[in-house]
Amino acid sequence: MREVTTGHALRAWLRARRAEGRQVGFVPTMGALHEGHLHLVDEARRRADVTVASIFVNPLQFGAGEDLVRYPRPLERDRLLASGRGVDALFLPDVGEMYPPGAATRVVPGPAADRWEGAARPGHFAGVLTVVAKLFHIVQPDVACFGQKDWQQAALVRQMVRDLDFSLEVVVVPTVREPDGLAMSSRNAYLDATDRAAAGSIPAALRALVARYRAGETDPAALVAAARAVLDVRPEVAAEYIAVVDPGTLEPVAPARDDAVAVLAARVGPTRLIDNVILGQGIG
Ligand code: PAF
Numbered sequence: 001m002r003e004v005t006t007g008h009a010l011r012a013w014l015r016a017r018r019a020e021g022r023q024v025g026f027v028p029t030m031g032a033l034h035e036g037h038l039h040l041v042d043e044a045r046r047r048a049d050v051t052v053a054s055i056f057v058n059p060l061q062f063g064a065g066e067d068l069v070r071y072p073r074p075l076e077r078d079r080l081l082a083s084g085r086g087v088d089a090l091f092l093p094d095v096g097e098m099y100p101p102g103a104a105t106r107v108v109p110g111p112a113a114d115r116w117e118g119a120a121r122p123g124h125f126a127g128v129l130t131v132v133a134k135l136f137h138i139v140q141p142d143v144a145c146f147g148q149k150d151w152q153q154a155a156l157v158r159q160m161v162r163d164l165d166f167s168l169e170v171v172v173v174p175t176v177r178e179p180d181g182l183a184m185s186s187r188n189a190y191l192d193a194t195d196r197a198a199a200g201s202i203p204a205a206l207r208a209l210v211a212r213y214r215a216g217e218t219d220p221a222a223l224v225a226a227a228r229a230v231l232d233v234r235p236e237v238a239a240e241y242i243a244v245v246d247p248g249t250l251e252p253v254a255p256a257r258d259d260a261v262a263v264l265a266a267r268v269g270p271t272r273l274i275d276n277v278i279l280g281q282g283i284g
Helices: 007-019 035-047 075-084 124-139 148-163 186-190 193-199 201-214 220-232
Strands: 002-004 024-029 050-055 089-091 143-147 169-173 237-245 261-268 271-278
Touching (some): 035 075, 035 169, 050 075, 148 169, 148 261, 193 201, 193 271, 201 271, 220 261
Parallel strands (some): 024 143, 050 089
8 A cells, every 4th residue: 555645646556557547536534544434435446447535633623722733643553454454545634734824715515504614613514515525636536435424524525625626536435333233433432331332322313213103103302302312311311403304405394204314413422413314215
């Protein structure tokens, strides 16, 4: 696996690959890789000839008081995992490479950024879309893979690709889960044993919501109540939002329908976790 720290060097290497007629798959990450990221790599490799992954903890998408400084950065482990899974080039820019002095332009997300994660984390999605747009310009992938766990992020990236005429396919890969159903996330590392056990109630809440939907309930308020009832018995877990939304606009929908997505954010002790489920699919 090749490691590259500058956009200039990565572009040069990719230019040569494209000249050989190869298609490029891309997996942007902030590192602390887990099986969820590695599934994105698998998908990129299935769909393209050359796979590029990036690791960049993007300061622009962290708010004041968030976990930018303590975000896990196990670089040596990440290198081994990425190369073991078949990443061809690992892009490791530093902050100065991505945001040289004077860099001031931002991507303004559409209205789907105003709710849920966007409301809880002002400026977050402008930061995400700005770095993703820059990475897309550097890598110029044919296909880019994002995880379903960050549904709102994936929806906004899709919209940016459409609205700003990026020429690539965005693929959303199903969430990879721990045996108790907890969605894999780099932030799970923050959970102590008690909170980790309690976090299993998040997928359980989404399962309860889907079970109620499958039983014929289409009133979003009743579906959300079914999920809340599961979380409410765990004192360590405080729901921030649970809603049944349109998959593209992220606006609440009523009645609930198969393609609607139940989105959820909760604090488990000091750790904030998100998850979601497509009603017609459920959690496997
Ligand atoms: O999902 C993430 O890890 C980040 O938001 C991303 C897409 C790599 C942008 O920094």
